[in-house]
Amino acid sequence: MELNEELILRVLSNVNIEPRNFVAFYIFRNTNDVFKLLIATILTQNTSDRNALRAYENLVRTVGDVTPRRLLEAGEEAIANAIRVAGMYRARARKIIELSRVVLERFGGDLSWIKDLPVDEARKILLDLPGVGEKTADVVLVNLGKPVFPVDTHIMRISLRLGIARSRKYSEVSNAWMRLLRPDPRKYLDVHLRLIQFGREICRARNPRCEVCGFRDVCRYYNEVVKRKGA
Numbered sequence: 001m002e003l004n005e006e007l008i009l010r011v012l013s014n015v016n017i018e019p020r021n022f023v024a025f026y027i028f029r030n031t032n033d034v035f036k037l038l039i040a041t042i043l044t045q046n047t048s049d050r051n052a053l054r055a056y057e058n059l060v061r062t063v064g065d066v067t068p069r070r071l072l073e074a075g076e077e078a079i080a081n082a083i084r085v086a087g088m089y090r091a092r093a094r095k096i097i098e099l100s101r102v103v104l105e106r107f108g109g110d111l112s113w114i115k116d117l118p119v120d121e122a123r124k125i126l127l128d129l130p131g132v133g134e135k136t137a138d139v140v141l142v143n144l145g146k147p148v149f150p151v152d153t154h155i156m157r158i159s160l161r162l163g164i165a166r167s168r169k170y171s172e173v174s175n176a177w178m179r180l181l182r183p184d185p186r187k188y189l190d191v192h193l194r195l196i197q198f199g200r201e202i203c204r205a206r207n208p209r210c211e212v213c214g215f216r217d218v219c220r221y222y223n224e225v226v227k228r229k230g231a
């Protein structure tokens with residue numbers, strides 16, 4: 001058996017996706033708004049999706065509509081209070097204010113046109129914004145239907161265990177998944193979300209549940225570490 005698209009899709013078909021557990025996906029699905037998607041993605045940096053969603057919902061209660069203008073009008077202090085639950089709230093509020101100012105000054109507060117750009121141009125614009133790194137840009141892009149594969153901490157761990165990547169280099173891991181799957185952005189998004197859930201439920205950081213995992217036969221970690229320990 002080899003690790004290929006067929007096996008990946010078969011194993012991940014048993015993983016259920018609850019949209020509210022994926023804040024960026026959930027917010028974009030409900031609003032179709034690129035700026036809101038970006039703010040939701042920033043709120044998920046270094047925190048759980050549950051806390052990020054609570055922070056986003058508090059933000060909506062505070063500013064009404066999450067737009068660059070409303071956020072700037074509300075000010076850093078009010079934003080920091082609203083998003084406290086996500087942690088690092090002062091630094092994050094500063095980042096949100098700075099981002100709002102740049103989006104308003106550079107683009108009149110509107111980012112919707114990014115959807116129509118080729119992926120490389122869209123990524124370049126996103127990476128030029130304050131507080132937006134490789135992963136945040138890719139989460140935004142994959143939700144916009146662009147052919148990218150974002151790698152979060154769960155996907156990084158699963159990739160290293162499976163052996164599809166030897167280093168933690170973001171681009172290496174992301175490209176490895178894109179090589180394994182047929183080039184279909186909708187599939188990239190679906191597999192990305194399912195892998196995260198798979199990492200939460202099965203390939204957990206501590207005590208991975210290898211005994212119920214469909215990747216066991218092809219998994220480097222299982223065959224080189226788990227099996228040896230049990231031998």
Ligand code: SF4
Pocket residue numbers: 158161162202203204208209210211213214215216219220221222
């Ligand atoms: S066999 Fe274990 S380590 Fe490998 S992918 Fe499955 S749960 Fe993770």
